[in-house]
Amino acid sequence: MMKEETTMLRLGTDQPDTRTMQSNDIFLARLKLLIISAKAYLGNYPLGKIRREAVIKNAKAILMILAQDISFEASLRRINESLDGMDIDYLLNERVKLLAFMAQAFAEDFPIGYHRRRVIENNVDYICDVMKIKDIEADADFLKVA
């Protein structure tokens, strides 16, 4: 079958801000993927074998970055102007860590009852709220059928 001729699709960063990716770009993007995977789990989206493995790999990568602590602090510093100091930093750090552990647990099919689901939900809401991440469900809508 011949491919249709179309104009080139352009995605990503606007031209004046185009640059190579730094470790804090990767951290923030991985954190978004972690939140989307938790939302997908809570929304009962299909989680196949490879998708589960991707969730686990992403959670491990986040935990590794948090253990090094460099990118996380750098990323927080960029969005932290409206926050009140170290307590929030520490709490956010711990909540992201917790979400990464939770993601590994649901991806590995560990039993997640009503209360654990509520904790995942609260944790996601807290992180999205502090980091001002909005409309993440709309971005991941197509995962329902992928």
Add this chain to the structure above:
Amino acid sequence: MKIVVVEPDPLVKDFIVDVLEFSVNREVKSFDNGLKALRHLNQKGEFDVVISEAELPGLNGLELFKQIKKEWPDKIYILMSGNAENEKKAADIGLDAYLAKPVGVKDLFAIVENFVAKSKKKASPEG
């Protein structure tokens, strides 16, 4: 739908592979070198979408695409770059999409929505 990613930075490559595998629920093959990727792609032709960084060791992304497109013109080719000059070059050689770095999860999901999910629907209209 088979996706191949070519990216020399291991942190970026692993991130892109994780997002794509999560999105399509299929294994994604990856390379860190243009020549290795070319060898694999030309030998097997078992791919549907190639996403490559422009600056690669061995053979740069634009050259890689020029060479594979000759052999496999009907596949989907996407260039990624942190250098704005590459956008026009990508359009000049007729690539399907251009990803300006830094790229996020949303951009990679958009690639899947535009090129993978649509072709899946075409292949099996019943869903």
